[in-house]
Amino acid sequence: MSGEVTDIGSRLAAVGYAFSTLDELGDGVVRKIRPRLGITAFGANVWVLAPGVESRPHFHELQDELYFVHRGRALFRLPGERRELGPGGLCHVEAATPRQIVSVGDEDLVLVVVGAKDGYVGRDGQPADPSQLG
Numbered sequence: 001m002s003g004e005v006t007d008i009g010s011r012l013a014a015v016g017y018a019f020s021t022l023d024e025l026g027d028g029v030v031r032k033i034r035p036r037l038g039i040t041a042f043g044a045n046v047w048v049l050a051p052g053v054e055s056r057p058h059f060h061e062l063q064d065e066l067y068f069v070h071r072g073r074a075l076f077r078l079p080g081e082r083r084e085l086g087p088g089g090l091c092h093v094e095a096a097t098p099r100q101i102v103s104v105g106d107e108d109l110v111l112v113v114v115g116a117k118d119g120y121v122g123r124d125g126q127p128a129d130p131s132q133l134g
Helices: 005-015
Strands: 030-032 043-049 064-071 074-078 081-085 090-093 100-103 109-116
Touching: 043 100, 064 074, 074 090, 081 090, 100 109
Parallel strands: none
Antiparallel strands: 030 043, 043 109, 064 090, 064 109, 074 081, 074 100
């Protein structure tokens, strides 16, 4: 996507979509997807944890979280269970459930984290005119 992050609002208003890559999200452990893509309906981040790094144990007051292991291996510490997931692994954690994630592989753990509240909106997909698509 060309343009600066500050252009995202006008781009979304004009075309209704945005693209980015992990590299464009910058460096650091927590890389914010929402501001880069102009998302307001839900939270979305990428966590990049070096081998052996542990997230802080936490829970949320309102938002459930969905974790997707993109690369590496993650150990999920949850009440009464520890589960290791590799690439393609998914874990849903309800808001009030304490959790901790540990990078347990030999490479960086790249974890997509999506958070939201107020539930599923239902099947609201509608047919689109294919002639309007690239």
